[in-house]
Amino acid sequence: MPAPRAGDPAAELAAAGRLAEEADGYGQQADALARTPVLLPTWSAPARAVVVYAGCALAGSLLMLIAIVGSSLPVTGLDLVAALSCAGVPLLSFVAGQVVLARWGRPVVEGDAPPAGRYVPLGFVICALVSPSFFCLYLLLFRLLR
Numbered sequence: 001m002p003a004p005r006a007g008d009p010a011a012e013l014a015a016a017g018r019l020a021e022e023a024d025g026y027g028q029q030a031d032a033l034a035r036t037p038v039l040l041p042t043w044s045a046p047a048r049a050v051v052v053y054a055g056c057a058l059a060g061s062l063l064m065l066i067a068i069v070g071s072s073l074p075v076t077g078l079d080l081v082a083a084l085s086c087a088g089v090p091l092l093s094f095v096a097g098q099v100v101l102a103r104w105g106r107p108v109v110e111g112d113a114p115p116a117g118r119y120v121p122l123g124f125v126i127c128a129l130v131s132p133s134f135f136c137l138y139l140l141l142f143r144l145l146r
Contacts, residue, residue: 035111039104048105049119050126053097057130060093064131068138085135094127 040048064085101118 031109034109035107037105037107039100045105045117046119046122049097049101049117049122052100052105053094053119053123053126054130056093056097056100057090057127058134059096060089060127060131061134064089064135065138068135068142082135086132089135090127090131093131094124097123097127 037048040051043051067084098118098120101123105118
């Protein structure tokens with residue numbers, strides 16, 4: 001496209017209008033990106049919460065497995081590890097899920113819509129069921145392997 005002549009105000013006005021429309025389009029794109037969450041932006045809020053809580057519960061279960069394997073106590077004397085596994089690890093997994101959803105599960109700019117929930121009861125149930133279930137599974141596996 002040839003550059004408009006310096007003395008043609010209509011052409012300069014038209015070019016400025018096109019640039020303003022292009023800038024407006026980029027502004028709308030930036031606004032739309034700011035209104036989507038950073039973590040899993042195309043997913044719905046409940047699905048995002050389930051994935052985050054399940055991931056935190058599985059990470060906690062992996063730490064629990066390391067504690068069981070690394071413990072020098074026999075399998076029957078794991079009172080502290082069992083107490084931490086059935087109460088502490090699910091609680092820490094739940095808190096970690098809350099932190100992840102609060103930090104990366106919400107849009108940067110809140111719009112007119114209500115903010116996406118963190119689904120506290122759902123997260124607590126997921127973390128409270130997954131971690132102790134894996135603890136029981138680990139105990140059974142180690143009982144069968146020894």
